[in-house]
Amino acid sequence: MSKGVKAVMAGALALSLAACGTNNNSATGGNDNKGAANGSKATNQEKITITFQNIYPDPTDPKHGAVKKIVEQYEAEHSNIKIELDSLNTDQQKLKLKTQAASKEVPDITVVNPSAQMKPFVEAGLFAPLNDMVEQNGLKATFQEGILDWYSFDNNLYALPDGNNIGVVYYNKELFEQGGVKVPATFEEMIEVVKTLKSKGITPIAIGEKDTWTGSFLFMNVLLRTNGGPGFLQDVQDGKKTFEDQAFVDAVDSFQDLVQAGAFQEGATSFDYNAGENLFKTGKSAMYYMGSWATGGIETSSVNGKVGVFKFPTVKGKGNPNEFMLAPGSGFAISANSKHLQETKDFLNYFMLNFPKVMFEAKGAIGIAQKVEGDFKAQGYSEMAMEILDLFKEVQGGDLSFDNTMNPGTSQAHLTSIQDLFGQKRDSKEIGKDHQTAYTSNKE
């Protein structure tokens, strides 16, 4: 494979140089074959550095290993190219990218969240369209059906995702047995389960609500049910619904029922994501609602083997459990102003082509955005991981998280508002009204 790729790369590289000459910097370079001859010489001369900003600094993260491995492989094959990894933690990367974006200084490759969160960057013309690049070497076909839509605007694709996850409820079978409870089939049963567990001194659900999105993610799943299906936020944006509609108020009510039943650990709003998840991973809580990306971490924790998963149940008889909270992962985007646009595209193409295989081997292939070939069982993936894989097959659509759908201003208001519910009971209609006010005042 590598030989073929190499040949294609050399060609593509040459093309880029030719393209530069004709002052044509992106979209059409791919099919043009003229410059191949004179371009190949340059391969040995110019040393090119591509800056790859990413959010995988932690060596225990399988993605860190994958990035490193593929980059090393690529550098070995392309002696003139150096990939400079700027690995930052997520919050800092977001801040850095926004600061860089303001001065049009976006790194060659960076990481953005899908849909609404990347929209401002796209609108400012900071990212290069990847339409041509994703067609090369059959890269597009490696992605799951429909996933790239979350990264496309006006028929142009601007980023390639590293993940595609769904929201599930992890539960600790041992603690369920201790509490004498069964997997709930409805939200009402879930509240009963919570009460029973609570009465036996078991923390029912762990959550890291200091990072406000966690509660919102769960809340949105309730809304997905009370709305009888996906698209509530879209309808609000289209002016067909408002936050004061019954579906939203019902969702707030049900969510508050869950909180008031004592579902979450004490002091949940001071637990960050990791501290919250750790309660579940150390067997201190019976359930944990999270994106399926949490699987890897749970597998390496002390509760491994005792954990099962179930779909978020129906609420008040409404909704379809096969509709999930969808979490298309962060995507790799390329700067429109990159000095080495074509080389960067070539590298990212290579990177994404190799990504699934490397992740599969690192046992991190649960919830990646590309199709993975291989026998998960034989590779040693856990039973829980297999369960998750089965759930993926049953997905019949769903919603994106609030902050991936709404503009940042409204999202922040929403996140705070949901966090507030962990501390005190509020009038649900009031919450709806607050949301509507925030929405109208942040609308362009």
Added chain:
Amino acid sequence: MSQMIGVAAPSAKPIVRTGALRSRIFKAAVFVILSVLFVTQLYPLLWLLIYSLKNNEEILSGSFFSLPASPQWNNFTDAIASGNYFKYLANSLLVTTVTMLGVLLLSALASFAISRFKWRYGGAVMVLFLVGMMIPMQATLLPLMIIFKNIDILNTHLSIILPYIAFQTPIAVFILSGFMRSIPHEIEESAIVDGAGVFRIFRSIILPVSVPPMMTVCILTFINIWNEYIMASTFISSEGLKTLPFGVYSFVSQYSVNYGAIGAFLVLGALPVVIIYFLLADKITKGMVAGAVKG
């Protein structure tokens, strides 16, 4: 450290009324107060040491006193290898040292002019500095980014050293000029009579007596920039230029944090500082006593 015993507090200060019961109780109370403070202020260091030997689950279970079941020495090997400890430490030392020297030199020059020169705009310049004293760094990230892009120093050590110096100068000028103002004017009057120039007065008279406030400035500068991360992470991208706080955060991933390694890294990061500080503590205070001129 034994020579430290020699440096007792100035002789006039200790209370001499021995024998009185009241004084003894008083002394016991003082002893208790100082000891309690010693424990509360130093416990974090011990806690950090224990912390650095725990695994994630032990750390996040949040107990205050517990010891690790088995010490996780690999936290330290992780910290050194994955955290790029030595490289980051070297960078931090370089950046901090250059910044300190820069702050000291520039602010001492400016303070001297403000507090000793006879010129019309001294007061105005001082006010200008005062304005900037309390400005938060975050508010300037974006404009600085644009400036640095235009003078093409992004992703170099200069892109953090310059703002570090710039942000520290107001407080440094504030402290140094306040001190220099209190130096009696007869000093330079006699120097002028001796035919000394301005630069010599600055170098041989003012600077030597200004050691104590300069120490204070050093300490302030140090604590403000040693752990500084927001600016560094925004302006530095290359692995080879990163400073210690990057190492700390290199164990923070999107969905996981390796707390033990962070602890180990912080131990390693704090260690040289603590050692240097305790070694110099003696000199710092001595210098301060020697520089006592006020009165």
Added chain:
Amino acid sequence: MNVLRVSKWTIAAFVLPCLLLYFCLVFVPILVSFYSGLLDWNGIGESKFVGLANFQKLLFEDAVFWPSVKRTLMFAVFSMAEIPVALFVAILLSRFVKKPNFLVSSYFLPVILSVVIIGQLWKTIYNPASMGGMLNQVLETIGLGDWTRAWLTDPNVAMYALYFVALWQYLGYHTLIQFTGIQNIPSDIYEAARIDGAEGLKADWHITLPMNIPIFKISIVLSFIGSLQAFDMIMVMTGGGPAHATDVISTHMYNMSFLSMKYGYGSAIAAFLVVLCLAATLLVNLVFNRLERKFT
């Protein structure tokens, strides 16, 4: 009066390097921020000039803003209230301890620790008892179960819990500063006072206190700076939550500029902060100029 008469060039040589660097990298960005405060801008794309609309919204409509200003000022008040304590500790240290350097340095240690660790440490103290929180467990053990609180998540106490962490962390810092001040007071003054019959705390009242006024000024300015910029610690401990209950000006600014992507609005907050700083600086200078005139 200053006595050194020097040429313009000499003044320039002394002042300009410092002033220029400061002016370009601190002053100019702040002016830019003031200007950004007049824009409707998400920080990335197109911007629109909206005049004082951001300020109007900030001052009259933002429900989070004034409470966060209040918390910031309270923060400053608490930090300043700590200075007399620091002075007291410094006096004890210089009077009763043979080799105070070691203790002074020890007290100073929390300041150099990274906020990541400070946050972790205090969470293990403040957590609910069921989550291993040390403080609540101790309270329960000694029979003060009624006093237990959700220290970081109860909106009524969370901010005080944060103030306390800052007080703890910066006690050694202020002690060090006061201590150096005391060391700088010539011992013959105490000697003379002793002959006049003043020693011990009485001597401190008449000598140490007034002699240390310039040092107070430094301490107060520093605690002001620390309070107005308190950011990292709050972000690590509560992130401004629950529901804005622990937001201060700087966290609110960060939320607006970078999370809500209203950079123009965030800049308006920054501008307000600068004005507040300026007012504080002038006030401190005014008060101390009077004090110094009175006592020296």
